[in-house]
Amino acid sequence: MGNIVSIHSFRGGTGKSNVVANLAANLALQGFRVGIVDTDIQSPGIHVLFGLDVKQVTYTLNDYLLGRCAVEDAAFDVSQSLAQGGEKMADAGGVIYLIPASMKVNEITKVLSEGYDVGRLTQGYEQLGDRLRLDYLLIDTHPGINEETLLSMGISNTLVVILRPDYQDYQGTALTVKVAKELDIPNIMLVVNKVLPDFDVADIRQQMQTTYDVPVAAVLPLYDEMMRLGSRSIFSLQYPQHPLTHALIALATQLKP
């Protein structure tokens, strides 16, 4: 099994799924085999960035957790259909498999109300890594501290905590980092996202590193282009020469073991 990376934020709206999708794209463009698991069962969304209509797919993570299929049955190669970058990924030997969560209300409530075998989820991560020969497994988590996010953190080699320059995020991140350290996660890093252009990036980096005593892997400015894109597609593929894309590529580099 390759590198298991959990991407987490204490609060919603930090840009987590966008960061996950962009990380996956940049890693795949470098020739890596990447899996993404959308464990945000209550509010799935990353499939939108890849243009995957989950109402049309046969199996989702929900089906796997409910014992209806093997985990690889719920894995979709979303890189081959990407309008920009798909061919480049394939030429480099890279691929992105997405294991989406269901967008059907009854499927969501079934998993939430019946629960699932935690061991099955962790076993699924391992099987994905082995059966799909993954270099990276990125886990897109639900915001906040809950059993699922603790589980993802507990088995991850790397935890990326995303926050905005916002006092609610600051407090929540302190709690998340504390929990992460107690779970002995080998690599913990922060990404400060949606930073206004007139903020001093170096100053933010320094402050965050001092406050949380973990490295800041990236400070990502807020750009109009990202807001206008509105998760319709993956920013790095749409704007390959953009400063934000360069920052995301640099972030991806820091995930290498």
Add this chain to the structure above:
Amino acid sequence: MADSRPDPSISKPASSDVTGMSFADILLLPDVERQVVNWMLRQPAACSLAAIARQLNQPEDQVQEMVRSLIQRGFMREVSDRGETCYQLCITSMRSRRLAPRVSQLLSDD
């Protein structure tokens, strides 16, 4: 005026049908136990007493006490791996949150 009576559509959460420890339990463990559990979580297979002792840099008899305590609390179990006694974590296997039938029905009408 707002009705202050309890909403019958919201039932009290049912007690979970759990065995073993949850990840929340891990955070409540004493430091040394938590260290062992965190390490064992990332091991591909069951762990021998010797391996656990090496990880903690402690004598095996001390570690045996701790392992026994974790087993007694249902957090760990003894398994046999090719004739050798090893230990595996017991992570909570099933967790359920019951919704009131009416709410479940409303949400399930898709």
